[in-house]
Amino acid sequence: MLLTNPHPLDAEAVLEWYDRHARDLPWRVSPQNRKARNRPDPYRVWLSEVMLQQTTVAAVQKYFLRFTSLWPRVEDLAAAPLDAVLREWAGLGYYARARNLHACAQAVVRDHGGVFPDTAAGLQTLPGVGAYTSAAIAAICFDERIAVLDGNLDRVLARYYALPVPVRDAKDALRGALQIAVPERAGDFAQAMMDLGATICAPRTAYCLVCPIQPGCVATREGAPERYPIKPEKAEKPVRRGHAFVMTDASGDVYLQSRPGKGLLGGMTEVPTSIWAEDAGEPIYPATGEWRHRGQVVHVFTHFRLELEIWSVTVSPEALDGGWWSEPAALKGEALPTLFRKVLAQAGMG
DNA sequence: AATACGGGGAC
DNA sequence: GTCCCAGTATT
Structure with missing residues (x-):
């Protein structure tokens, strides 16, 4: 040029x-x-x-x-x-x-x-x-x-x-x-x-x-x-769908876990979710209990749009491992990216 | 050379 | 809603 x-x-x-x-x-x-x-x-x-x-x-x-x-x-x-x-x-x-x-x-x-x-x-x-x-x-x-x-x-x-x-x-x-x-x-x-x-x-x-x-x-x-500048045309964003699971114990603490160290939101904190795919599929709950549907969260990333169905439940903390329970007052200090702050807010833990 | 990788501020 | 921002790493 x-x-x-x-x-x-x-x-x-x-x-x-x-x-x-x-x-x-x-x-x-x-x-x-x-x-x-x-x-x-x-x-x-x-x-x-x-x-x-x-x-x-x-x-x-x-x-x-x-x-x-x-x-x-x-x-x-x-x-x-x-x-x-x-x-x-x-x-x-x-x-x-x-x-x-x-x-x-x-x-x-x-x-x-x-x-x-x-x-x-x-x-x-x-x-x-x-x-x-x-x-x-x-x-x-x-x-x-x-x-x-x-x-x-x-x-x-x-x-x-x-x-x-x-x-x-x-x-x-x-x-x-x-x-x-x-x-x-x-x-x-x-x-x-x-x-x-x-x-x-x-x-x-x-x-x-x-x-x-x-x-x-x-x-x-x-x-x-x-x-100017001349813009290259941008590709359409695909949509991915899934489920997010917000669990609280009897004292109101929320179950959190760490994401893998690399890749999307690598090393950050999340609540459990399903895989994200073109079809959400049926929710596979990570614990037994009276799950309530709490609506949907839409979040737009650079290269795709994510639509998560939000579920919440109160459970006793036995059958979960790998994560931790966080007091609501401590959520502000957790390494939660914006997506999962929106999920928690939607579930009433904002 | 393409693609993966977040979120929000300004309109 | 749209645009795009004091870009880098990976493939």
């Missing part, structure tokens, strides 16, 4: 805009503060970047504050039990991130003396740190002059070059075009471009009149910047 815009990306204009309009975020060092030679803590930047993978700033903030309060340094996180990390990550989604986060903290402590590598190449060897995150940390923490290409930049550059194909078919070309533009203030530039994408060149609306790179933007000149 050849990018034909004759106007190079104007990094100076972007930085000038950023100096006046940078977002104030808990993991960020302001451009004014950076000019006083202050750089952010790589641990905090890494933690924020992992949390922000496919996740909005709004959703991340309270998790970031909680994690840094519980575990202020990478050694603290490395020393924590994985279960504790999963409990705190519950609700944020993409739970492989939490498992990799913990493994990464331990790798930094064990293999790097508690100090994060200071290059993108070194960072990318760590668990859960890929092309984007390694570049972001290297630029933001160490001003490595490297292209930091995330979903925001995909959109900004697709518009700037009026990219006629889906971004995934021109990733290398976009990275190359961006790389050439990276200035000495690489960290501020990376954050500036992401702020630009989040606030000016937004997905549904582009506020071109206030955009610092509007003069070179081909999509703006064409008159319909929101037309």
Whole structure:
């Protein structure tokens, strides 16, 4: 893919805009503060970047504050039990991130003396740190002059070059075009471009009149910047169906168990369910008792839609093994993903 | 090159 | 309802 815009990306204009309009975020060092030679803590930047993978700033903030309060340094996180990390990550989604986060903290402590590598190449060897995150940390923490290409930049550059194909078919070309533009203030530039994408060149609306790179933007000149990026058509989500079983004992405690360590919701806590398939089939109750149907929970994952029939019962706790009984007041602290919080709420244990 | 992998915020 | 978000690992 050849990018034909004759106007190079104007990094100076972007930085000038950023100096006046940078977002104030808990993991960020302001451009004014950076000019006083202050750089952010790589641990905090890494933690924020992992949390922000496919996740909005709004959703991340309270998790970031909680994690840094519980575990202020990478050694603290490395020393924590994985279960504790999963409990705190519950609700944020993409739970492989939490498992990799913990493994990464331990790798930094064990293999790097508690100090994060200071290059993108070194960072990318760590668990859960890929092309984007390694570049972001290297630029933001160490001003490595490297292209930091995330979903925001995909959109900004697709518009700037009026990219006629889906971004995934021109990733290398976009990275190359961006790389050439990276200035000495690489960290501020990376954050500036992401702020630009989040606030000016937004997905549904582009506020071109206030955009610092509007003069070179081909999509703006064409008159319909929101037309870009070109989207590949998305496949229809299949539906899976099943049953979920909420058991309480005489004292009102709820039966919980752990999911397998990998795969969907890996390592997280659940109530027993049937297999999930195209047909729910008849419920096979995990214990005998007077089961009551409590309606349905619908939950949409990235690649399928799940419809669970909810059943509840009061049982005596003998014939169950492998799990544990949790007091209702303790449910908030369990590693329950949103799906199973919805299931418990539907069963009256919310 | 495709696919698996969550959840919620903003409209 | 829809869109899509500071992506990575696996196949």
